[in-house]
Amino acid sequence: xxxxxxxxxxxxxxxxxxxxxxxxxxxxxxxxxxxxxxxxxxxxxxxxxxxxxxxxxxxxxxxxxxxxxxxxxxxxxxxxxxxxxxxxxxxxxxxxxxxxxxxxxxxxxxxxxxxxxxxxxxxxxxxxxxxxxxxxxxxxxxxxxxxxxxxxxxxxxxxxxxxxxxxxxxxxxxxxxxxxxxxxxxxxxxxxxxxxxxxxxxxxxxxxxxxxxxxxxxxxxxxxxxxxxxxxxxxxxxxxxxxxxxxxxxxxxxxxxxxxxxxxxxxxxxxxxxxxxxxxxxxxxxxxxxxxxxxxxxxxxxxxxxxxxxxxxxxxxxxxxxxxxxxxxxxxxxxxxxxxxxxxxxxxxxxxxxxxxxxxxxxxxxxxxxxxxxxxxxxxxxxxxxxxxxxxxxxxxxxxxxxxxxxxxxxxxxxxxxxxxxxxxxxxxxxxxxxxxxxxxxxxxxxxxxxxxxxxxxxxxxxxxxxxxxxxxxxxxxxxxxxxxxxxxxxxxxxxxxxxxxxxxxxxxxxx
Amino acid sequence: xxxxxxxxxxxxxxxxxxxxxxxxxxxxxxxxxxxxxxxxxxxxxxxxxxxxxxxxxxxxxxxxxxxxxxxxxxxxxxxxxxxxxxxxxxxxxxxxxxxxxxxxxxxxxxxxxxxxxxxxxxxxxxxxxxxxxxxxxxxxxxxxxxxxxxxxxxxxxxxxxxxxxxxxxxxxxxxxxxxxxxxxxxxxxxxxxxxxxxxxxxxxxxxxxxxxxxxxxxxxxxxxxxxxxxxxxxxxxxxxxxxxxxxxxxxxxxxxxxxxxxxxxxxxxxxxxxxxxxxxxxxxxxxxxxxxxxxxxxxxxxxxxxxxxxxxxxxxxxxxxxxxxxxxxxxxxxxxxxxxxxxxxxxxxxxxxxxxxxxxxxxxxxxxxxxxxxxxxxxxxxxxxxxxxxxxxxxxxxxxxxxxxxxxxxxxxxxxxxxxxxxxxxxx
Numbered sequence: 001x002x003x004x005x006x007x008x009x010x011x012x013x014x015x016x017x018x019x020x021x022x023x024x025x026x027x028x029x030x031x032x033x034x035x036x037x038x039x040x041x042x043x044x045x046x047x048x049x050x051x052x053x054x055x056x057x058x059x060x061x062x063x064x065x066x067x068x069x070x071x072x073x074x075x076x077x078x079x080x081x082x083x084x085x086x087x088x089x090x091x092x093x094x095x096x097x098x099x100x101x102x103x104x105x106x107x108x109x110x111x112x113x114x115x116x117x118x119x120x121x122x123x124x125x126x127x128x129x130x131x132x133x134x135x136x137x138x139x140x141x142x143x144x145x146x147x148x149x150x151x152x153x154x155x156x157x158x159x160x161x162x163x164x165x166x167x168x169x170x171x172x173x174x175x176x177x178x179x180x181x182x183x184x185x186x187x188x189x190x191x192x193x194x195x196x197x198x199x200x201x202x203x204x205x206x207x208x209x210x211x212x213x214x215x216x217x218x219x220x221x222x223x224x225x226x227x228x229x230x231x232x233x234x235x236x237x238x239x240x241x242x243x244x245x246x247x248x249x250x251x252x253x254x255x256x257x258x259x260x261x262x263x264x265x266x267x268x269x270x271x272x273x274x275x276x277x278x279x280x281x282x283x284x285x286x287x288x289x290x291x292x293x294x295x296x297x298x299x300x301x302x303x304x305x306x307x308x309x310x311x312x313x314x315x316x317x318x319x320x321x322x323x324x325x326x327x328x329x330x331x332x333x334x335x336x337x338x339x340x341x342x343x344x345x346x347x348x349x350x351x352x353x354x355x356x357x358x359x360x361x362x363x364x365x366x367x368x369x370x371x372x373x374x375x376x377x378x379x380x381x382x383x384x385x386x387x388x389x390x391x392x393x394x395x396x397x398x399x400x401x402x403x404x405x406x407x408x409x410x411x412x413x414x415x416x417x418x419x420x421x422x423x424x425x426x427x428x429x430x431x432x433x434x435x436x437x438x439x440x441x442x443x444x445x446x447x448x449x450x451x452x453x454x455x456x457x458x459x460x461x462x463x464x465x466x467x468x469x470x471x472x473x474x475x476x477x478x479x480x481x482x483x484x485x486x487x488x489x490x491x492x493x494x495x496x497x498x499x500x501x502x503x504x505x506x507x508x509x510x511x512x
Numbered sequence: 513x514x515x516x517x518x519x520x521x522x523x524x525x526x527x528x529x530x531x532x533x534x535x536x537x538x539x540x541x542x543x544x545x546x547x548x549x550x551x552x553x554x555x556x557x558x559x560x561x562x563x564x565x566x567x568x569x570x571x572x573x574x575x576x577x578x579x580x581x582x583x584x585x586x587x588x589x590x591x592x593x594x595x596x597x598x599x600x601x602x603x604x605x606x607x608x609x610x611x612x613x614x615x616x617x618x619x620x621x622x623x624x625x626x627x628x629x630x631x632x633x634x635x636x637x638x639x640x641x642x643x644x645x646x647x648x649x650x651x652x653x654x655x656x657x658x659x660x661x662x663x664x665x666x667x668x669x670x671x672x673x674x675x676x677x678x679x680x681x682x683x684x685x686x687x688x689x690x691x692x693x694x695x696x697x698x699x700x701x702x703x704x705x706x707x708x709x710x711x712x713x714x715x716x717x718x719x720x721x722x723x724x725x726x727x728x729x730x731x732x733x734x735x736x737x738x739x740x741x742x743x744x745x746x747x748x749x750x751x752x753x754x755x756x757x758x759x760x761x762x763x764x765x766x767x768x769x770x771x772x773x774x775x776x777x778x779x780x781x782x783x784x785x786x787x788x789x790x791x792x793x794x795x796x797x798x799x800x801x802x803x804x805x806x807x808x809x810x811x812x813x814x815x816x817x818x819x820x821x822x823x824x825x826x827x828x829x830x831x832x833x834x835x836x837x838x839x840x841x842x843x844x845x846x847x848x849x850x851x852x853x854x855x856x857x858x859x860x861x862x863x864x865x866x867x868x869x870x871x872x873x874x875x876x877x878x879x880x881x882x883x884x885x886x887x888x889x890x891x892x893x894x895x896x897x898x899x900x901x902x903x904x905x906x907x908x909x910x911x912x913x914x915x916x917x918x919x920x921x922x923x924x925x926x927x928x929x930x931x932x933x934x935x936x937x938x939x940x
Contacts, residue, residue: 276863280844401700403671413671450672453636453769457674461666461693468637468681475871482870489866490842494878495835501879502836504871506916507560507767508636511871512574 003029003161005359006181006195008168008209009202011041012144013340015151015162016352016371017201022158023374024360024367029193030152030160031183033167035434037148039203039269041345042437043304045226045251045260048072048080049346050138052087052112053239053249055104056097060323062108065346072349073140076376079147083252085139085237086120087112090288091130093242098133101241105137112137126233126290139237141252144345145385145437147376154377165429166191171198171212177336178213186429197359200339204269204307213334217327219341220310221269223303225278226260227488230297230445233257233290240289247285250293254387259286259293266305274301279487297492299445300484309342324351326358336362381422384415384439405458406451408444415439416458430464432456432477445493448481449500475510520824521545521792523936524812525831526799526851527839530559530922531907532831533782534929537614538607539829540789542937547792547823549799549814550832560640560767561741561774562632562649563622563926565608566596567641567919572874580629580643580923581605593912595924598887599931607930608923612644620781621647621749631656635673635740635768637681641919646774648743648752652764655736661688663734664766665727667696670706672769673740692730697722711742711773714751724758734761741765741774748777799851802828802903809900827902827936830883830891831929832909839909840882847881849909854891854899857884857911875917882911888935889928902940904932 005021007014010032021028032038051066073080089098105112113136120134121127127134152162165186172180178198183191200209207217232252240248246262262278279301287294309325324343329335340355353369360367383389391410405413419438423430432448432455435441441455442448456470465473478500489497504510522544525536528551536548565580569587577583584604588597596604615622624630624644630653631639645653655662666675675691682689698713700706713719727737743765744751756763767774786793794814801813803822811822832839832851841850847858858881859865865878883891883905886898893899906928908915915921 273868276861280862283844401669403669405671450769454671457672457677460674460677460680463676465677466680467683470677471636471638471681474636478870485870486866486868487863489878490844490862494842498834498836501870501876501916503769506919506921507640507769508634508638509640509919510636510638511873511917512568512576512638 001029001191001193003027003193003195004363005029005197005199006031006193007199007201009200009205010036010148010152010162010164011039011201011203012037012148012151012345012348013041013203013343013351014201015148015155016348017199017340017355018155018160018162019151020352020356020369020371021359022155022160023370024356024365026360026363026365028155028160029195030155030162031166031168032162032164035164035437036152037145037437039205040304040306041144041148041203043226043302044144044224044345045249045258046141046144046253047237047249047251047345048140048142049344050085051108051110052085052105052137052139053244055101055108055110056243058323059108061344061347062110064323064350065344066108066110068347068350069138069140071372072142072346075374076147076150078378079143079150079376081141081252081254083139083141083236085137085239086115086124087135087137087239087241088120088127088131088289089133089241090128091132093132097243098241102135110137124234124236124238126292127238128289128291133241135241139239141237142345143254143385146382149382149385149438150376150379153379153382157377162426168209168212173213173334177334195336197336197338197362199355199359200337201341201355203341204305206307206339206341208269210329210339213329213337215329215332215334215337217339217341218310220308221266222306222308223264223266223272224261224306225274225282225301225303226258227279227282227298228253228300228302229257229259229293230299231256233292233296238289240285245285247282250286250290256299256387259283263306269305269307272303272305273483274303274487276487298488299493300447300481301487302484307341326351326354328358381418382438384411384419387440390415390440405454406441406444408446408451409440411439411441413458416441416455420459420462420464430459432473433480442477442481445496446500447485447496448477449496449503452477452481471510478504478510520826521547522825523547523827523829523933524549524823524825525829526550526812527831527833527837527907528795529831529833529837529907529925531833531925531929532829533779533786534611534926535829535831535906535933536786536791537782537789538610538930538933539936540786540791541610541614542933544937547794547825548786549794549797549812551795559775559778560772561646561778562640562642562767563644563922564641564919565629565643565923567629569918571914571917574873576641578629579627581627591912593884595885595889595910595913595928596920598885598889599927603931603934604923604927607927610930611926614785615781618781618785620777623647623650633678633682633686633766635678635766637678640767643923646748646765646777648748648765649741649767649774650764651736651762652738652766655738655764656686659686659688660736661734662686662690662736662738663727663731664689664691664738666691666693666740667700667710668693669696669700670710670740672706678766690732690734694723694726694730697726705771707740707742707768707771707773708745708776711745714742715744715747717754720751720755721758724755727759731759731761737761737763738766739763740768741772742768745773746777746780802852804900807899807901809903827904827940829904829906829929829932829936830909831906834882834908837908849883852899854883855894857881873917875914879914879916880912882909882913884911888939889932890935902936904935906932
């Protein structure tokens with residue numbers, strides 16, 4: 001198999017790069033060890049930063065965020081809810097920092113408006129009455145799943161190819177370049193790709209992939225954990241107005257809110273699992289801004305790993321820049337190999353552009369970058385990632401004959417069929433997580449206890465599963481959801497877990 | 513709040529899951545004036561309808577017991593704190609047998625082998641280890657044992673049951689299975705409580721006859737037919753018999769995802785029996801407090817809608833269940849008993865509540881949390897002595913058991929209900 005560019009990693013950077021190159025007429029193949037957004041791209045607070053968060057300690061990121069957020073709001077509005085954002089301080093917060101904030105925003109050209117206490121409370125009634133300062137900024141919420149799916153959909157429409165569940169196992173190197181990449185798919189099949197250029201866009205796994213080419217990249221790893229509430233608590237993004245710390249951000253995600261994040265140093269990019277200690281910290285910190293979060297029902301926690309380019313690891317990595325790096329490995333002796341890592345969801349397009357510029361200059365391609373002007377595609381099949389969409393459709397036009405496969409999120413069977421057909425057409429793996437990431441199935445309060453079983457039953461009815469394959473798929477799915485459930489099991493969600501265990505162990509004996 | 517001495521009863525049972533209902537039955541049988549508090553809609557709705565006694569012990573080794581009573585003896589020896597050990601073998605046997613007698617009298621047929629467990633095929637294609645199953649499930653138990661050629665029926669649009677899944681998953685262990693999907697002979701809705709809706713539809717002879725006809729035309733050489741457990745609500749045996757008569761081969765029901773129709777039948781049968789025995793059922797009532805005088809409970813304060821009343825009583829059985837039932841309340845920093853704030857045995861920290869794998873065979877430590885009791889099943893107070901002389905605990909609220917993993921849920925509910933009532937009768 002030959003291609004101009006082999007992109008490793010289908011996070012938002014990888015698929016963003018694929019789209020950028022495809023729009024310039026460059027052929028590329030994206031290989032991904034798991035599935036789209038399997039790493040940090042699918043485990044973040046879905047926040048389109050206005051840049052205000054970084055004004056005090058990371059001006060480069062602040063400016064990048066400012067410009068990219070503006071651009072994405074016009075080019076990818078379907079993926080964005082323009083919620084606006086608030087920076088709020090409560091009694092006890094550093095007043096010098098508060099006073100400095102609007103000045104810093106102004107210096108970096110980031111629009112900010114001071115709000116009177118009463119105004120802020122009217123805008124966001126859930127805010128604590130210990131509020132002492134509030135500033136309005138242009139933060140927004142972005143759906144990272146829709147974003148990545150649209151990027152790859154549009155890339156594919158322009159000739160790019162995606163291979164999920166395909167891992168790079170080794171590179172064939174000659175004196176100065178990667179001649180071929182050996183890939184292994186999860187069915188055991190091995191494939192050899194001969195690319196002209198190779199881009200390593202594997203986020204926190206960048207050092208692992210680079211080592212396959214005999215290179216070393218200094219990366220520091222920080223786990224960030226977030227919580228998902230059962231219901232949405234604020235209209236806008238709420239940021240804590242203080243130097244970046246844990247539990248600073250409450251961001252809306254359609255029908256829910258996300259509370260994040262922590263920053264815990266790790267030795268390696270995996271395993272990363274949310275812990276009880278992180279969850280407790282987040283609840284306490286977030287409740288200081290929005291008290292109702294202290295008694296909220298949380299449906300899940302999740303964690304991602306931030307790869308921060310750094311020589312040395314600090315305790316929490318807060319002081320390291322959130323900007324990105326494009327590493328040209330030419331000087332290290334591998335002339336057709338580039339690594340892009342670091343950065344933020346908000347700046348993914350810019351990262352892709354800078355990387356694509358380098359790739360194109362090497363390929364001798366002169367076509368300009370189009371991602372700054374061409375709108376992102378809007379595809380029907382990708383709409384099911386949108387929280388609250390299925391209930392809205394259902395309420396507008398209830399169809400009592402159509403079974404809902406997922407009752408929590410009201411996902412109809414036909415939507416799931418559409419997703420399965422699409423996955424099958426592309427020859428992708430039909431596991432429950434693949435369906436889950438392309439829809440809202442398994443994301444409601446039952447967390448897959450009911451709909452997980454239903455999806456398996458449905459796959460059997462369609463003839464996609466045979467013998468006892470379904471049992472292992474179900475076990476895998478339940479175990480994967482468990483990582484996110486375990487640390488938030490108290491109150492009603494623990495009762496929900498008890499029901500799930502009564503069902504899956506008491507009735508079905510899946511642990512036996 | 514009103515309080516009248518003439519309202520005084522012998523026993524108030526708080527909680528109307530299987531344990532609470534069984535306790536009320538045992539109490540009424542011994543002639544006690546009994547009030548049963550709480551709605552039965554909760555956990556019974558999710559119960560499979562099969563009655564487990566003991567399937568696995570020790571769970572860490574996943575040792576399965578074909579003979580549950582031998583397993584119980586071994587459990588009693590290994591785990592002196594398990595509620596079964598508190599009760600002793602004889603109490604467990606007496607309670608269990610008495611409960612089955614009551615079901616027989618209520619004309620809800622149950623079947624099993626006297627000393628052996630049953631392997632009951634579920635709709636997931638797995639087997640549930642249990643001890644007694646509804647009569648309507650029994651031909652399936654025999655069918656699996658003898659590997660009979662069997663037709664499994666599924667219905668279009670029934671989203672929690674796939675005959676294809678069951679047949680495929682069981683293929684190696686039950687080779688004579690074949691799946692057939694039929695159109696349900698009555699308009700189906702996609703909404704919740706689908707199983708109950710279908711069961712209700714099949715109580716109509718016309719609908720049943722249509723279904724029989726469809727099954728007949730899909731039968732090949734099969735000697736047995738399995739259908740999801742939706743063959744009628746109350747009169748399931750009659751509905752099943754009629755279906756068998758029309759299609760000419762034996763029929764059995766297969767346990768499904770909740771809502772469980774066999775669970776509802778069990779609840780209804782017990783409820784009828786309770787009413788026949790003149791129990792006072794306060795289904796809308798919720799116990800909000802218990803007034804005590806020293807180590808003696810005097811009454812239970814019951815909230816019904818806006819009004820509160822205190823029911824004077826000689827004794828109380830607490831059968832409020834765990835987190836789902838509301839007997840235990842878990843906060844971020846610990847687990848409390850909901851009604852009296854009795855001490856709860858629990859892991860020291862929340863991080864130790866659950867293991868890192870959901871299906872870890874050792875079972876999650878939090879499952880063993882609950883109330884610790886003395887040999888009379890009276891909960892222990894903070895001082896380690898019995899908290900109240902006339903307060904007894906039954907069911908899953910008890911500590912030191914993991915019923916979901918040990919497959920002992922019904923046995924635990926029934927035997928501890930029996931033990932609690934025995935203790936009350938003998939000591940109060």
